[in-house]
Amino acid sequence: MDRVAEILAEASAEAVEPRFRALTAGEVMEKAPGEVVTIADREAEAIIERRLRELLPVPVVGEEAVAADPALARALHSEPAVWLVDPVDGTSNFIAGRPDYAVMASLVRSGRTVASWIWQPTHAVCYTAELGAGAWRNGHRLTRPPAPAAPAEWRGAVKSRFLDPERRRRVEAGSAAFGEVAPGRHAAGIEYPELAEGGLDFILYWRTLPWDHAPGSLLVTEAGGVSARLDGSPYRPEEPGGENGLLVAADRETWERTRAVLLGPAD
Template sequence: MDRVAEILAEAAAEAVEPRFRALAAGEVMEKAPGEVVTVADREAELIIERRLRELLPVPVVGEEAVAADPALAQALHSEPAVWLVDPVDGTSNFIAGRPEYAVMASLVRSGQTVAAWIWQPATATCYTAELGAGAWRNGHRLTRTPLADEPAKWRGTVKSRFLDPVHRRLLETNTTAFGEITPGRHAAGVEYPDLTEGALDFILYWRTLPWDHAPGSLLVSEAGGVSARLDGSPYRPEAPGGEDGLLVAADPESWERIRGILLGC
């Protein structure tokens, strides 16, 4: 666990942090319509991939490698063990000079996330989780307090960018039952820790790319929260194009109540 945390911090120090608020012309590119990437993303992923393979020689499914060759993501279904890597989560924040970004990795065995790491360079904060062994921030055990108040006092984030118009209208109506709905921090590697530490009570995601959600989902669940599909099935990382919709909440009871309110059932 410690060595992977070191690898992420080292890659960030080598390839990411020197370019924070210092990206040169031509170092930001569009990899798909509406999706940007920087040289920091690509260089950090190469560093992390090489060093993770030295630690455990299994396939590495990185966000930027999959952008170039989508077939690589099928290793999540065909291989017994896979590394997942997001070299700069929150790239739009990074480009804009905002500190809400993270470097993330997770280890998936037989389709289940068994270990996760989130490194936030701006604050030198490392979040880790291991299946059955808990969630941690810089070596301190994290436990999420269950929600006791009424929904009118709960604070959540609803990520609506990829929602279809019907679901968007439904949620716009039903989220009025909660105390506060925020647009999010544009980085799963910041939002999941926010929920784990009590700054948020729930998050609804629609698109669920595996490198974005495997680390945080394990962090939340190991702290006592819930990360599950809208039908109640536990989150498992899937190749892009898989199931949509993921609700993350502070505890099992509040997850059920929040789902009922959001979906109107």
């Protein structure tokens, strides 16, 4: 666990942090319509991939590698073990000079996330989680505090960009039942730890790219929270392309009540 945390911090120090608020125009590219990438993403992923393979020689499914060759993501189901890597989570924040970005990795065995790491360079915080062993913040055990008793006191985030118009209307109407609902921080590596530590009580996602959600989902569940698909089934990382929703919450009761208010009861 410690060595992977070191690898992320080292790659960040080598390829990411020197370019924070120092990117040139030629170092920001569009990799798909509406999706940008920087030289920092690509260089950090190359460093992390090489060093993770030295640690455990299994396939590495990295966000930028999959952007170039989508077939690489099939390893999530065809291989017994896979590394997942997001070299700069919150790239738009990074480009804009906002400090809310993270460097993330997770280890998936037989389709299940068994370990995860989230390094927040500008905040100097490392979150780790290991299946069945707990969640940690800079080496200190992390336990999700209870949510307030009344939903009117809950704080949440709703990522509505990929919702269809009908669902968006329903979610926006239901959001009035809660104390505060924000659009999120534009980085899963910031949002999941915020929920794990009690700053948020729920988050609704729709598109769930595996490198974005595997690390934080394990962190939240090992801290005592819930990360589940909208039918109530536990989150499992899957190949990109699906938009089937994910609700993360402080506990099962908070999950159930939030699901019912925003989208109706689970089937």
